Amino acid sequence: MKLTVLTENTAGGKYLAEHGLSYLIEHEDKTILFDTGHSDVFMQNARQMGIELQNVVDLIVLSFILNLKLTS
Secondary structure, eight states: OEEEEEEOSOOOTTOOOOSSOEEEEEETTEEEEEOOOSSSHHHHHHHHTTOOHHHHOSEEEOSOOSSOOOOO
């Protein structure tokens, strides 16, 4: 299994940070995007790492959604 941190609360070097987290998990023949943080920082960091998310992600898991507003 390989775990890549796309975003979390602290940044190092050339990567951005924000409140929240996003992990890219690679296990056997599947790639899972676990959470997406608060904005598009996870996508920016993935691009900086040379990862094209739209080409590699098999499944997206959201552990929670903040400020969800449902209307009828």
